Amino acid sequence: MRLTLHVWRQRNGRAEGQFVKYDMPNASEDMSFLEMLDVLNEGLVAQGQDPVAFDHDCREGICGMCGFVINGVPHGPERGTTACQLHMRKFKDGDELWIEPWRASAFPVLKDLSVNRSAFDRIIQAGGFISVHTGSAPDGNALPIAKEASDRAMDAAQCIGCGACVAACPNASASLFTAAKIGHLGLLPQGQPERDRRAVSMVERMNAEGFGHCSNLGECEAACPKEISIEFIARMNRDYLGGAFSQRPAGARIED
Amino acid sequence: MQLDARIPAGPIEKKWESHRFGMKLVNPANKRKYTVLVVGTGLAGASAAASLAELGYNVKAFCFQDSPRRAHSIAAQGGINAAKNYQNDGDSIYRLFYDTVKGGDYRAREANVYRLAENSVNIIDQCVAQGVPFAREYGGVLANRSFGGAQVSRTFYARGQTGQQLLIGAYQGLERQIGLGKVEMHARTELLDVVVVDGVARGIVTRNLVSGKIESFVGDAVVLCTGGYGNVFFLSTNAKGCNTTAIWRAHKKGALFANPCYTQIHPTCIPVSGDYQSKLTLMSESLRNDGRVWVPKAGGDKRSPDQIPEGDRDYYLERRYPSFGNLVPRDVASRAAKAVCDEGRGVGPGGLGVYLDFADAIKRLGANTVAERYGNLFQMYERITGENPYKVPMRIYPAVHYTMGGLWVDYNLMSNVPGLFVAGEANFSDHGANRLGASALMQGLSDGYFILPYTLGNYLAGVKPGSIDTQHAAVKDAEAEVGERTKKMLSLKGKRTVDSFHRELGKIIWDECGMARNRKGLEGAIERVRTLRDQFWTDAHVTGSGDEVNKELEKAGRVADFFELGELMCRDALAREESAGGHFREEYQTPEGEAQRDDENFCYTSAWQWKSDAEPQGLVKEPLTFDYVKPTQRSYK
Numbered sequence: 001m002r003l004t005l006h007v008w009r010q011r012n013g014r015a016e017g018q019f020v021k022y023d024m025p026n027a028s029e030d031m032s033f034l035e036m037l038d039v040l041n042e043g044l045v046a047q048g049q050d051p052v053a054f055d056h057d058c059r060e061g062i063c064g065m066c067g068f069v070i071n072g073v074p075h076g077p078e079r080g081t082t083a084c085q086l087h088m089r090k091f092k093d094g095d096e097l098w099i100e101p102w103r104a105s106a107f108p109v110l111k112d113l114s115v116n117r118s119a120f121d122r123i124i125q126a127g128g129f130i131s132v133h134t135g136s137a138p139d140g141n142a143l144p145i146a147k148e149a150s151d152r153a154m155d156a157a158q159c160i161g162c163g164a165c166v167a168a169c170p171n172a173s174a175s176l177f178t179a180a181k182i183g184h185l186g187l188l189p190q191g192q193p194e195r196d197r198r199a200v201s202m203v204e205r206m207n208a209e210g211f212g213h214c215s216n217l218g219e220c221e222a223a224c225p226k227e228i229s230i231e232f233i234a235r236m237n238r239d240y241l242g243g244a245f246s247q248r249p250a251g252a253r254i255e256d
Numbered sequence: 257m258q259l260d261a262r263i264p265a266g267p268i269e270k271k272w273e274s275h276r277f278g279m280k281l282v283n284p285a286n287k288r289k290y291t292v293l294v295v296g297t298g299l300a301g302a303s304a305a306a307s308l309a310e311l312g313y314n315v316k317a318f319c320f321q322d323s324p325r326r327a328h329s330i331a332a333q334g335g336i337n338a339a340k341n342y343q344n345d346g347d348s349i350y351r352l353f354y355d356t357v358k359g360g361d362y363r364a365r366e367a368n369v370y371r372l373a374e375n376s377v378n379i380i381d382q383c384v385a386q387g388v389p390f391a392r393e394y395g396g397v398l399a400n401r402s403f404g405g406a407q408v409s410r411t412f413y414a415r416g417q418t419g420q421q422l423l424i425g426a427y428q429g430l431e432r433q434i435g436l437g438k439v440e441m442h443a444r445t446e447l448l449d450v451v452v453v454d455g456v457a458r459g460i461v462t463r464n465l466v467s468g469k470i471e472s473f474v475g476d477a478v479v480l481c482t483g484g485y486g487n488v489f490f491l492s493t494n495a496k497g498c499n500t501t502a503i504w505r506a507h508k509k510g511a512l513f514a515n516p517c518y519t520q521i522h523p524t525c526i527p528v529s530g531d532y533q534s535k536l537t538l539m540s541e542s543l544r545n546d547g548r549v550w551v552p553k554a555g556g557d558k559r560s561p562d563q564i565p566e567g568d569r570d571y572y573l574e575r576r577y578p579s580f581g582n583l584v585p586r587d588v589a590s591r592a593a594k595a596v597c598d599e600g601r602g603v604g605p606g607g608l609g610v611y612l613d614f615a616d617a618i619k620r621l622g623a624n625t626v627a628e629r630y631g632n633l634f635q636m637y638e639r640i641t642g643e644n645p646y647k648v649p650m651r652i653y654p655a656v657h658y659t660m661g662g663l664w665v666d667y668n669l670m671s672n673v674p675g676l677f678v679a680g681e682a683n684f685s686d687h688g689a690n691r692l693g694a695s696a697l698m699q700g701l702s703d704g705y706f707i708l709p710y711t712l713g714n715y716l717a718g719v720k721p722g723s724i725d726t727q728h729a730a731v732k733d734a735e736a737e738v739g740e741r742t743k744k745m746l747s748l749k750g751k752r753t754v755d756s757f758h759r760e761l762g763k764i765i766w767d768e769c770g771m772a773r774n775r776k777g778l779e780g781a782i783e784r785v786r787t788l789r790d791q792f793w794t795d796a797h798v799t800g801s802g803d804e805v806n807k808e809l810e811k812a813g814r815v816a817d818f819f820e821l822g823e824l825m826c827r828d829a830l831a832r833e834e835s836a837g838g839h840f841r842e843e844y845q846t847p848e849g850e851a852q853r854d855d856e857n858f859c860y861t862s863a864w865q866w867k868s869d870a871e872p873q874g875l876v877k878e879p880l881t882f883d884y885v886k887p888t889q890r891s892y893k
Contacts, residue, residue, distance in 0.1 A: 012804060030529040030642070038755070039532050045753045045799055045808060053805050055322060057495040059535045061636075062420055063326045081639065089642050110466055111805040118443065121323050125435035129428035130387045134307040134705050135378070137385035141342060144396025154389040157424065158417060161325055190387050 001027050001093040005040065007052055008100040013108050013116075019098065029089035033076060034059060034066065036088055054113040061085040061225060064160030067167070068113040069100045074164035074223040082162065082225040102163050104172035106210040117163050119209040120177060126205035127198035128181040130190050149187050156183035158226045168223035171212030176220040178206045179236035180228050186239055196243035203240045259512075259863060259878045262666040263367045268884055269349075272371045275667070276710055280717035287312030289721040291475035292712065293460055295447050295502055297324030297430065299423055299697060300680025301481030303704030306429035309438035311709060313716075316473055317430065317439050318462060320446040320497055320810075325427040328483055328495040329680075329700060332419025333540045334403055335411035336697040338376040343400050347408040349373045354885055355406055356695060359585065360660075360688020361837035361853065362887040363515070363861070365880065367667060368686045375702040380412055382705055386425040390414050403541070403693045411694045416540060416632055422697055426704070445471075446810065447502045448738045450478060450676065452509045453730045456719075457676035461734045463742070465810065468803035470738055472726045476716055477675045479708065480506060481700075484659035484681040486519065488818045488825065489770070490762025492656035493525060493538040499814035500821045503663050503682050511671040512863035512876060514664035514684035516821065517829035520691055520838050521771050522657035523589035526640055527609040536655040537640060539612075539633055541693055544582045544589070546617035546626065547650070549573050551610050555600035561611055561649050572596055580892040587690050587838050587851070588892055590654035594771045595849070597653075604651045613649035654771060658696060660687045660838065661828075664863040664878070668711035669703060672863075675719070677712060679703035684861065689837025742802050745812045750795035754811045757792045758818065761785065765822045769829050774842040778830040782823055789819035824864060824873060831875060834858045846889075855887050 003024040010017030027036050034056050041051035056066040061082040068083060070076035076086045091097070099113065107115040157180070165176035182199050185191035191198070214233055221230045264275040282290070290313050294305040297319040305317040319327060339352040352373040357364055380398070384390065390412050391399040403411040414421040433439040444465040451459035451472065459474035485500035486492040507513045524539045550571045552564055573592055574581045584592075593610050596602065603609045618626050623646060627634070634645045641651070662685060663671050663678040670677050680700040687695065724731075768781035792815070800806040835844045835851035836858070844852045859880050864873040 028530055028532065031532055032534070032640075035532045035534050038534055042753050042755060045797060046751075048749075048797070048799060050800055051808060053807055057321060057326055057497050058328060058331045059496060060331050060537055062417065063321075063328070063330050063495060065321060065326045078639075085636075085639055087639065087642070114805065116466075117322060121325075121431060121434075121441075121443075124428060124431040129432040130385065131432065132382075132385040132429075133310050134303075134382060134429075134709065137378075137381040140340070140380040140384040140390075141397045143384070145392055146396055147392045147394050150389050150392045153387075154414060154421075157387075157389050157421060158415075160420075161323065184389070185387050188387050188389065190385055 001029060001088065001091070003027055003091065004096045006096070006098045007112070009052070009112055010109050012111055017109065027088050029087070031088045032059065032084055033070070033086040033088065034084050052113065053111040056084055059084040062160060064162040067102065067162045067164055069102065069167055071098050074102070074167040075225055080225055080227045102167035104166045104211070106172065106174070107163060107166060115163070117161070119211070120161050120163065120174070122209060123174065123178055123202055123205050124181065127194065127201035128185070130185060131194060143189055145189060153184050153187040156180040156187070156228060156232050159228055160226060162225065164223045164225060165220035166211065168219040169212065170217065170219070171215060173214045174206050174209070174211040175214035175233045175236065176224065176228060176230065178202050179232040182236045182239055183232040186235070195239060196246045199236060199239035200243040200247045203236065257865060257876050259664070259672065259876055260666065261365065261878060262668060263365070264667065268367060268370045271367050272374060279710055279714035282713050282717050284312055286721070288314060290314065290716050291316065291722065292477050292479060293473055293475040294318070294479045294481060295460060296327065296481035296483060296680070296682070297427070298327035298329035298481060298483060298680060299426055299700030300704040301327070301479070302423065302426035302430045303701050304479055304481060304679060304708045305439055306426060306433050307705055307709045308712065309433035311713070315433070315439045316442065316475065318442045318445045318447060318460070320444065320465060322444055324430055324441065324443065325424060327423060328498055329423045329697065330420045331495065332697055333416045333538070334542060335401065335413035335418045335694040336379065336422065337403070337410050337694045338380045338412060338698065339373055339410060340377055340380060342398060343409045345408045347410050349377070351408065352376060352410065356686065356692060357688070357885040358890065359690055359692040361690050361851070361890060362688065362855070362859070362882060362885070363836050363880065364686055364688030366882060366884055371707070372686045372699060372702050375706040376698050378706055379698060379701045383422055383425050386429060388414060388421045388425045406692070419697060422701065426701070447482070448505065448813065449734045450506045450509045451731050451734045452673060453724060453728065456674045458724055459726070459731055461738045463738070466805055468801070468806065470735055470742070472731045472735055474724055474726055474728070474731065476719055476721050477677060477712055479677040479679060479712070480663070480682050481680045481704065482682045484662070485821055486656045486659050488762065488822050489656045489766050490758045491528065491533060491536050491766070493522060493536050496535060499817070501814050501817045503678070504817040504821055506663060506671070506673070506676060508866050510673050510866065511676055512664040512865055513661070513824060514861050514863045515661035515689070515828065516825045516864065517769065517832060517839050518660035518689045518837060519656060520586060520658040520660060521590040521654045523586055523593060523654050524612065524652045525655035526637065527604055527651050527653040529605065529641070537636070538655070538657060539637060539650070539652065541586070543612060543630060543633060546621070546629065547582065547612040547614050548616055549582050549610055549612055551596045551601040551603060561613070570596070570601070577892045584892045585690065586693070587840070591771055591840060593654055609651040609653045611649035612652045614645060615649070618646065658691055660685065660689060660691055664861070668714070669707055670711065670715065675715065677708060679708060689839055742809070745798050745809060745816070746802055748793070748796045748798055750797050752795050752797060754796055754798065754808060754815055757788065757796060758811070758815045761788055761815070761818060761822055764788070765825065769826050772840050772842050773829045775830065778826045781826045785819060785823045785826065792816065792819065827872060828862055828864065832858055832862065851890070853887070853889070
């Protein structure tokens with residue numbers, strides 16, 4: 001199939017970017033989207049031109065490294081699918097595709113389609129863990145956990161941290177990402193001792209990183225390659241509110 | 257050169273315990289004076305960095321990905337073994353030890369494997385405490401499944417994403433230590449050389465993959481947890497970024513490279529669909545529990561599978577291995593698939609594929625049950641191939657998946673270069689010549705959580721902290737060397753892309769040092785790889801500059817090292833005149849076509865020592881002794 005590509009080219013974070021048009025005369029429908037870009041890049045390199053930079057690694061939809069916006073949709077048109085698992089048979093001969101990086105001030109562009117997502121790591125640093133030292137754990141079966149709770153925790157835990165939720169949100173909110181971690185750990189008995197502290201600390205970090213607020217549009221859930229539910233955002237809001245009370249210093253009042 | 261594996265004395269079940277007690281300790285107040293550099297943040301690296309930081313050491317951690325959470329451990333699907341015996345089905349530490357030594361075709365160290373089996377039970381406890389959502393029974397206890405031909409159910413899992421969940425657990429522990437200021441994290445940073453001062457590993461030289469800046473870091477010990485080298489084949493199930501550069505640079509600085517020819521070819525991967533193919537995708541081995549593998553009886557049979565009647569099909573695994581059938585171990589299943597394709601009976605484009613058919617399972621169990629068991633895998637298959645496996649048999653073919661070889665380490669996981677530790681898939685480790693399913697995750701976490709925190713402390717207790725800085729002449733020399741090499745690559749203005757060289761290299765290694773090897777092929781491959789490497793250094797084209805994001809430059813550096821490693825793999829395969837596990841020499845097989853070991857002459861680990869660019873590596877042997885598990889011919893008939 002023949003495609004016309006408009007790819008966002010930006011030399012680095014300080015430079016201006018623009019769409020550049022490329023002809024892709026011989027895409028195969030069995031290619032993945034990233035393989036199609038590989039072919040484009042081989043052609044560019046052969047002509048001595050700078051190839052399009054994009055992040056990718058496992059190409060199995062699990063590492064979360066890849067992702068960009070295709071015709072306005074993060075990871076492209078197939079639901080529950082990362083860009084690396086999207087195949088060209090989902091497009092038609094003659095299609096025109098606009099390919100651009102995640103757009104969010106908390107995700108500055110590094111080059112072309114590659115952005116800096118280290119804000120996500122800092123949100124995890126703020127509390128996305130259970131404080132347990134190596135070697136101090138009791139037997140794995142000492143604490144029975146209801147299958148339902150464990151399964152639901154897993155629904156949240158499968159977040160791959162790709163950032164599509166942020167890119168899909170008109171407010172560039174990281175609520176789905178943050179809520180998935182708060183939900184994963186907060187649903188398990190091991191996560192209870194730090195539950196309030198975690199929710200408050202992670203939400204505050206998310207805000208400080210420059211992500212917007214959630215206004216319940218649900219775009220994040222629609223774009224999420226793991227189809228994580230926005231129910232977890234509701235849960236996060238409840239935990240945050242509860243935590244805001246329990247985490248204030250002893251004797252302090254909530255006044256503003 | 258004499259290799260000392262430093263295996264403690266005493267009975268096998270007491271070795272690790274008494275060794276730990278005999279180790280020196282670092283006073284808590286002194287721990288913060290030591291700096292440890294941990295390279296790679298997969299299961300081994302993240303768990304080691306977090307555990308060492310908890311103890312109080314200063315840790316600097318490095319990964320080439322944009323976040324430590326992306327390391328390729330994340331892609332492991334099936335599960336992690338542990339000798340918990342929660343199922344009361346007769347499992348024990350000794351049985352896991354026994355299965356692993358046998359599965360490795362008697363080419364692993366008994367003492368290391370026993371310790372691995374001991375640690376397995378602690379790993380599960382640790383991961384549960386971290387919040388890893390393992391599968392559970394309704395009663396709230398942990399669920400298990402059987403895996404990879406084992407006769408007990410000892411595999412713990414989190415849906416089909418066990419690697420992801422274990423890595424996220426270790427990553428969260430690591431991020432916690434970063435937040436506490438105990439780990440300094442350098443993401444998008446690639447190791448380009450190891451600094452050795454007076455024979456001791458003291459630092460690393462890196463390139464910042466965003467700014468291009470070449471930088472050095474020094475410490476009191478260096479830990480490489482940089483994974484396997486399967487991408488030498490270009491097409492493999494590894495992530496695109498997986499590479500050998502860290503361990504190869506260390507090898508060229510003196511670390512011995514052990515058993516490079518032991519590579520694991522996984523039997524159930526989605527076949528290649530075209531020349532543009534960039535990687536291969538694994539389909540979990542669990543599919544073989546219900547799927548039946550077959551090819552047409554006659555070569556060149558072009559009918560669609562539903563038009564081929566039962567009588568014209570050859571269920572070759574069931575025919576050749578009546579007792580194990582479709583569940584034979586990975587190496588056996590892979591070779592059998594190659595054999596039928598070599599006979600011209602393969603299916604799909606290019607004839608490199610065999611059917612994995614679920615029609616009988618659907619008839620027996622119903623489509624719903626099959627969907628419950630394998631639904632996500634069927635969906636992934638359909639997404640990639642556009643074919644519906646409920647209606648048409650899957651097509652599968654073997655692909656490179658794991659490398660058992662790696663840097664040689666002693667019982668303490670230290671290489672022959674003092675201060676240089678190697679953990680996870682990067683070391684030559686505990687799997688011998690073949691790794692059992694669900695054992696890679698176990699080894700990475702055993703090394704990182706439960707071995708390095710002890711053995712590294714013991715090493716540090718004997719060295720004076722912080723005695724060199726980045727102005728040291730050895731550091732400056734290493735930096736200059738890295739700078740020169742980078743400049744040289746960027747000055748290549750030839751006609752071929754780096755990827756085209758990598759594909760060609762991969763094809764040579766796959767054809768001659770893949771599922772089956774022979775003397776003539778290996779000798780030819782060595783010559784062809786050398787020629788190709790020379791061409792690379794004159795005819796490659798690396799675009800862009802060194803002081804920006806430059807993915808072509810990153811690839812070029814990795815491919816340059818793959819040439820040298822590929823050659824060593826062929827040399828190792830040539831020198832090992834026997835068949836063992838993943839290493840199958842066509843000259844050495846039983847009359848039935850199975851791998852024929854030669855315990856009398858080859859019961860050793862081959863460790864290769866770098867000499868110079870002008871002469872090949874020298875072979876150093878570490879003899880293997882088996883006091884507990886008696887070597888026998890593996891049989892799955």
